[in-house]
Amino acid sequence: MSIHSFDLQNDNEEICCDEPSTHPEQIARAKLDLPTDVEVQRLTEIFKALADPTRLRIIAALMHTELCVDDLSTLLGMSQSAVSHQLRLLRHLQLVQFRKEGKHSFYHLNDDHVRDFFQRSRDHLNCPSK
Template sequence: MKATEKDICEERCFHPQAICLARAGMLEDRTIQELAEMFKILGDPTRIKILHALSKQELCVCDIAETLGMNQSAVSHQLRTLRSARLVKFRKEGKEAWYSLDDDHVITLMCQGLEHISHDGRR
């Protein structure tokens, strides 16, 4: 038996009640697309670093760039992406742009992800 065949049903069968429950609980296509896009945005290591830094405190773009060892232009590009996904927000104070996490849901996402990758002694 091939390795890829071990994780499929050996016999074609259906469980109508399970199918009905699964279909009843399905998300709308638009919601699925939005969720996939958010996870795609969270799938970038630089963005994770930025979010982690902002989970500690509000930072200006200069501070984020220095913390990550990047130039402001590269950081600004990533912040625009995070802002369009409503993961961060910003405010202007004079000539400085200050960023913070949009809300507590962002911290929850980060914590849940960290918890998931570290359970079962994987890390």
């Protein structure tokens, strides 16, 4: 938790003499940019949301249009209940919103950040050199 020396001169993986069972310089280097607990929680929360096929496909489906629950249910071939449960989760994470119109709830992405983030991720993982 507390700070060690910022001695980073030993830049390569070579060990000079007898290491004390770990590698403090490298640990110190790694520690410099470690995300805080809060950041870790936010990141994993978002990644967790996209780590499930149903939720990921919901986000993907909402990229270019809004859809009601039944539309999503039809499109994804999942039960209304399953979709609704996942939508609630995405709502609470503020990844989607909805507006009511009569009997229908029309869901759409929360904002362009969500859209951008998903599109970037998709592009990145689809890029040919990977």
